[in-house]
Amino acid sequence: MTGPSASGGHYGEALFEPEHPQESERIDAAALVYDPVTTGRLRALIPGPGARCLEVGAGTGTVVRWLLDEAEVTEVVALDRDTGGLDALTDPRLRVVTADLRDESLDLGGFDLVHARFVLMHLPERRQLVSRLGRWLNPGGWLVLGDAVEVPNPLDTSSAYRRTMDAMWRALRSTIGTDTSDVPAYPHFLRDEGLRNVAGELVCPPLVAGGPLARFWSETLDRMRPALEEIGRVDSAVVEEALAYLASPRLAELGPGMLMAWGRRP
Template identity: 85%
Template structure:
């Protein structure tokens, strides 16, 4: 007996194409919510002058800019499969690399800080990639991983919001291999890699009508509408109801959050 075929798609290719006119705005809506949390953690870990940093999945470059302008890093390598959102980055302290983290020939050197947010959850090879990133650390360097974790309302199994959110995770899993179930294990992964000072935290931002986060989910669901309907969990009317709920003052949900885990090379 065989199971379902493994997903063969890629983020940015089969879903969320970077050339879509709303993609940069969608990414930046999430950045407005999560960047302060991310940069606060990086600051607390001592990311500062003289550091060589790697930003995995650099997106539109918001964290890269913070590392350059606020943390005063000596060099930042911005890695992404599509780097069109980084065209305005320049200067001797930034290196933009258009490549896939899974490319075995990729050789970027070693780093004092490596940060990856909302990247590994979309890659079926995530555990192997944690090992690879850990190997790229300099002694004393930090690896910081951040991915989505959802704390669903167990009393709600049938609302339009719940059915649409569940359909989204199912569609992401079947299309590009997204899997958030292992994210809470990231601290264990870092410990298994021999890192010290390992810890983790979960941040669930408020989901408020009209907020950047509500706009992010609305744009995400609109863009995924055909894939959501294909799951059979929600129809077009249900998606419309979920979108209206996101824009309503009746909105009352604990939306998906960001779990970060970090560890330091001995």
């Protein structure tokens, strides 16, 4: 689920096209790391058997599968601009909606749980969309948001890894509008929408050479090489050094993490 940048680009079009042969593998590498965190939180919040849930930005369907298999839901609505990753799912409780979250004509009904992970950070209208998602909650329903937060090493401003990661964020913002600067404010956004029991947590999973998170970032950086050089202003030698570092036993970084925030509609 993606939105345009100032230059009109979209996630899935300007970058990270879903038809790329490695795209599903790249997404699933991140899911392998973050799904246990996500599903642990959702398990604690789902009101009980019979819940109606909305998964925004369903991707390859890992969270959708968990909701169907583990959460005793009545219905899961999976919303995304590209829903090809859900073609193999045939559960009668699943409703797949191929649409843009920003489409004002969307009428999906009310939900006991609304979850969006790594979605709003790519949408310039994220603050308005938090309001929209909150309005889709049934009384007692939970809104759960998860997006990326980076905690860079303040003592490192010049290594190949740091320069490449900084270039990545610049290129993402310029190309497809990605912006994580207000992610730490998500708990305040939920509070300001009138939600109760608001809380948040930041999880930075281990970044280990050969592990799924290192594979995710390596594939991401490799796929972004032209944008890193043209927009991010790093040359190919720096990118190569950063990729080698991510695969090296010398790797010693606190990688980008995920902030989750949640709140309940009274």
